[in-house]
Amino acid sequence: MKYRLLKVSLLSVTVVFSMLANAVEQSLDKVSVIVDQGVVLESEISDLVDGVKQGAIAQGQALPSDRALRTQAIERLILKSLQMQMAERMGIQISDPQLEQTIGNIADKDNISIDQLRKQVQADGLTYEVYREKVREELITGEVTRANVRRRVYITPQEIDTLVNLINQQGAEQAEYRLGHILIAVPSGATEEQISISRGTADKVLELLNSGSDFTKIAIASSSGPKALEGGDMGWMNVNSMPTLFAEAIQGEKQEALIGPLRSGAGFHVLKILESRGVEIVEIEEVNARHILVKPSIILSDQKAEQMLQEFRTTLIEGEEDFATLAKIHSEDPGSALKGGVLGWNDPSIYVPEFKAALSTLKKDEYSQPIRTVHGWHLIQLIERRIDDATEKRKEDRAYQLLFNRKFNEETDTWLREMRDGAYIELLDKKDL
Template structure:
């Protein structure tokens, strides 16, 4: 489920809690167990609450509420699916911090006209005691479900470098990057269209004069039309034609393209991208890190880094000290070198020092969440990352395409693998179809 869908579900959950709705349902105790899902149970009261929520959604969408028996079955099926997924949350022990839960709850409070959590809690608890706690529990479950879905579905998405390269050659890939193509277009119809089209293709390989080519071959019952389409976004060209243009090199002519209105031939004159170059500053950086531990107290770590700073200022070799004393094993074995670093790769404290440093200058000791650092920027450059940016965009698009399919597959597997026992036969769609 995507973030937008999650927000919609959370808002609907809030409405279900905030609005008191009386729904007639099957005559039984609210505490009666109507279904068992793995190690959890679903009560009649849960079904009634789900029906209340669904009724609000139907009303918002101006849809008619289904007949009562079928409506109750729908609600139970949604609860079973949800509970099966919540069992996965238990299995993977997904953590949820209080700050995230408060932010999500406050967002719902503001959607309903409240400025803070305190007034929100008082309002909904005044209608029914415990409603606020129930709402927070539902929001926490929604957030945890979203994290499990993201983790499990993303682990299934596999995109190779070849997938990215292939996508960037397609019209969709070119369109995503803002690519435009200057194209000549010929259409051949009438008598002997196939033979004439072959001749037009040969002529187009040696000439860009579409009007002359059209006039030369429009005879003996053949109709040849030509046009210089100028620069056009590939997304603005019919898919069956843009698919043939995307792989062409400049000056290359396409194969013959049969269609209902004749045979088409395309020639790519030039390709350009409306995307600007992605130029980013990079810093060639090395550092020394001293961490605190069970045997190294914060004061000891500070003393050690200060001592190393003094030794560096006295002319000792940075690489040697990093290799000997740095607690960052990945860089220590290479004299503290981190290679070329982009902005956004490091924690804020490190990045701030890195940006402020002059080339060759050794920074004063500074602290981050990882410990005490000394860094040195040995070089800077403006690096063209357009290709990397394009590949990242392609991966995002391909991942988005795969996500919904893999999400559906995962949801199906979770439900199929769950133990489900419906206690009330009136709510079992298999035994009692409505």
């Protein structure tokens, strides 16, 4: 009997201690901040502060007081809560496959495997599950921010032009050229006839060079310039150190380009860009093609659509049909059918992979075999290829991206501040007031 009473008493004490432990645990994870329809827990604040401290210790950085750290952590968590609530209202979600792909990309960027990343996360004091959810939250807050801020960013053509000019100036300061120079001199006080003869000689020199004659030999034989015996080689020069006439003339020109004749008080100059460095030249291959698109349907099977285009190909090769006529009658691509299937000059990368791959194998005027893409069956003819200078387009794209990033960051700060100001925030812990 005594044993039974003792057992019951011990059990009661155990239950009491268990309840007290749970109460202590719950009190540690109390609600610290009410944020509109959400809350910030004390444990979230503590975890964030501890994480910042660990990072600072690892990097040897000094930190402000615990109170200042706590204030910053609370502000960060308030903004995250507001963003997550907005994401829920907007229906923004990150699926598990998307999450795993992102984590895979993080591992690839660090040149480690997923297992190594998992071990690294655990070594940092996090469980892998917690890490996954933190990554998910970052993806969601990133999406909701982009969705709300992107439409607030406006960039004018004038802003792009101004920045492109600045990029050009900076690039010009870094660019260096090794120029070949031939001077066909004009005597001081020359008559119109003498000037005309010199001009004719300069034109003849340029004609010979365009025909493949050796620049060095012609420079030694014909140039009146100071570097004639060196084959006209002026050596490496920055654009700011060469004559203004030359600097202006070579802008936008490529290596091996012949320039001139340029008129100055000394005579007529012919230049050749022998080499360049620090000069950004972007070239892309463009293709002009045409196609006939046939889409399979309930009436027209996949096999019949392919066979139909195969028959078109045969008749075209034999000269029995005209491509433009077939495209206008049969092609189901409304954008090109009325143009006889012509797609115009484009970077091949804009096309779907199968279409792009087919184009890469074609020679001028050649027809492809029927190919299947997500759009249907295509018969393609390559009209022509060309190399286009995309340097200015690349500079414009770069200028736009620089402006966008700068304005996006500015607008993000404004948007977050507006969202914070319009929210109901209540700090429940008196020490945070």
